[in-house]
Amino acid sequence: MHIVVCVKQVPDPSQARIDRDTGLVIREGVDKITNPFDLYALEEAIRLKESFGGQVTAISMGPPAAKEVLKDAIAMGVDSGILLSDRQFAGADTLATSYTLAQAIRKLGDVALIICGKQAADGDTAQVGPGLAANLDFSHVTQVRKIRQLNSTETVVERLTDTGYEVLGLRLPAVITVVKEINEPRLPGLRGMMRAKKAEIPLWDSQVLDVDPKRVGLNGSPTQVWRTFEPARHQKGEMLVGSPSEQAALLLDRLRSL
Amino acid sequence: MDYFLTEEQQMIKELAARIADERIRPVAAELDEREEFPWELMKVLGESDLFAVWVPEEYGGLGGGVFEQALVVEELSRACSGVAVSYAASGLGSFPILLFGSEEQKARYMPDIASGKRLAAFALTEANAGSDVSSIATTAIEDGDEYVLNGTKQWITNGGEADIYTVIAVTDKSKGARGASAFIVEKGTPGLSFGKKEKKLGIRASSTREVIFEDCRIPKENLLGREGMGFIIAMKTFDKTRPGIGAQAVGIAQGALDEAVQYARQRVQFDQPISSFQGIQFMLADMATQVEAARALVYSVARLVDSGARDVSRAAAMAKLFASDVAMQVTVDAVQILGGYGYMREYPVEKMMRDAKITQIYEGTNQIQRSIIALDLIKEAARKGK
Incomplete structure (x- = not known):
């Protein structure tokens, strides 16, 4: 079975700050890491490979430096990584990203299962997983917290909901996005790190992928971000003074007037 | 560096x-x-x-x-x-x-x-055989295709948890130090059991237990090297592992130094962080210098040992001796810099101080290390004097 994991390089959320004037995320001096949710997707794919055999390919779209996250994925235990990188791909929204990733998966051909993290820690849209399924006409389930069964034609998964979970069966090929309840991602091993250091990461550009130029990058992105900002915080405290009974009366007044 | x-x-x-x-x-x-x-x-x-x-x-x-x-x-x-x-x-x-x-x-x-x-675990020490390893009493008697082990090993790190034990036992009492041999004993062998788990001052996550042999029969092919090589094997093993104790000591000391620097920058007394006081600064400077010196020695000795050099006992002893004394001093100073907080279990430095102490004791007390170093010095001088 060939499993693909889609991974994204993001600014480390623990260091993230927003420029108040421009409303943009400050990327300078911030470490770039694998999107934390994608680590669960990688771990699950590696576990499936360990149980059932097959191969795991990690795919990312981004600038050439994003091959680092693919090397990290190889260090964890995936077999290979492919980076989709081209100036034309820049500025893609989730629609264009899903299309571009889908073209890469079509090119691979034999993919039975695609696993994504539930969302990226920078954009937080959670749209690329379902977008991939729509592009490829694969079945899909989001927010998977457990894979109960998997064989060559179908899988049964548990989908996390607000009140519990649903059990759903999917025909393969399929896309699932996973939540952090699904596993505990492993650390890389030294052997994996050494393999990753030597690994060649193929770079697929618009020509290799045979994409419609109108559907990639900024050209293929109908989403327009008008403004991003940090919402102002409204947390004004008020001290009530007086004897305990006076304070209680004041508090009751305030509550009634809400 | x-x-x-x-x-x-x-x-x-x-x-x-x-x-x-x-x-x-x-x-x-x-x-x-x-x-x-x-x-x-x-x-x-x-x-x-x-x-x-x-x-x-x-x-x-x-x-x-x-x-x-x-x-x-x-x-x-x-x-x-x-x-x-x-x-x-x-x-x-x-x-x-x-x-x-x-x-x-x-x-x-x-x-x-x-x-x-x-x-794995190494079983050498006994109740009456600590620094004086020649007085071990555990015996291994040849019987047909087997050796039969009897005796109790004490303070065995990884005792009970390890699956593979390398054990030093006496095969010929009449030969003294040359009468000991080394064996491999696997957990699960009938006659091998584990005694009480020790309650320790530090390194409390580790297991330190008695390893007991009662008519424990092992196949003859579990003998390491030849009969009589037990002490050579133990000493050559320590040449390889003493730099590791040094590294352990350097790690503990570095951990304590990091905590002390961080605390000194945050702790405000007399309206300023205590790191602005020269008394604290000099302590931190001495600690850092000692840690770096210990690290440099440990790394040099580890590299020397890996080079295949023949006589490394003196250097290995120096690495263990110096680094462990540094760890003890630095952790005591770290507790001092953290003051009352340092003494509390809420902060990690008191544990580091407790953990540091054992590095001056195990794999040969620091007094034994000094003996090794001194005897080697004297032997070398005598050779040159000829």
Whole structure:
């Protein structure tokens, strides 16, 4: 079975700050890491490979430096990584990203299962997983917290909901996005790190992928971000003074007037 | 300071540091409090291939040596030396096999040790045989195709948890120090059992137990080297592992220094951080200098040992002696800098101070190390005098 994991390089959320004037995320001096949710997707794919055999390919779209996250994925235990990188791909929204990733998966051909993290820690849209399924006409389930069964034609998964979970069966090929309840991602091993250091990461550009130029990058992105900002915080405290009974009366007044 | 690590050594150090910071530090206080063997962390170390660093490639290892192991032990010890010593003790138990084992013995035992699937332990010390290792009383009597072991080993690190024990026992009482031999005994062998688990001052996550042999029969092929080589095997093993104790000490000291610097910058007294007081600054400067000197010595000796140089006992003893004395001093000073907070278990430095003490005691007390160094000096002078 060939499993693909889609991974994204993001600014480390623990260091993230927003420029108040421009409303943009400050990327300078911030470490770039694998999107934390994608680590669960990688771990699950590696576990499936360990149980059932097959191969795991990690795919990312981004600038050439994003091959680092693919090397990290190889260090964890995936077999290979492919980076989709081209100036034309820049500025893609989730629609264009899903299309571009889908073209890469079509090119691979034999993919039975695609696993994504539930969302990226920078954009937080959670749209690329379902977008991939729509592009490829694969079945899909989001927010998977457990894979109960998997064989060559179908899988049964548990989908996390607000009140519990649903059990759903999917025909393969399929896309699932996973939540952090699904596993505990492993650390890389030294052997994996050494393999990753030597690994060649193929770079697929618009020509290799045979994409419609109108559907990639900024050209293929109908989403327009008008403004991003940090919402102002409204947390004004008020001290009530007086004897305990006076304070209680004041508090009751305030509550009634809400 | 830059110690010119190879790319691979840098990778080993970074991975060990990451495990120390992400996985060990958050649970170190709890492991100490509960005196619980850190199996989960041993599994993480195994999966990360860290047990493989000192094992040759032909036996499932990564082909490094004492230096690579020291890098790991140092990083783990920054977070918890109870965990670090459990890891290092598998090295201590495995070096007799690596150094003196037959091809068959190495092929049989080393791959599982390298993968972390099985831990090893070294069983030498007895109630009446500490510094004076020649007075061990555990016997191994040949009987047909087997040896029969009887006796009790004491304070065995990884005792009860390890699967593979390298044991020193007397095969010929009449020969004194030349009458001891080394054996491999597997957990599960009838007649092998484990006695009380010790309650210790420090390194409380590690297991320290009696290992008891009662008519414990092992096949003859479990003898390491030849009969009578027991003490040579023990001494050559310590030459390999004493730099590791030094690395453990450097790690503990570095951990304590880091805590002291951080605290001194935050703690405000008399309207200023205490790091602005020269009294504190000088303490920190001395601590840092001592730690760096210890590290430089430990690294140099580890590299010397890995070079295959013949007489390394003096250097190995120096690394262990100096670094452990530094760890003790630096951790005491760290507690002092943290003041009342340093004395409380809420802060990690009191544990570091407790953990540091054992590095001056085990694998040969620091008095024994001084004897080794002095005797070697005198012997060398006598040789030159001829």
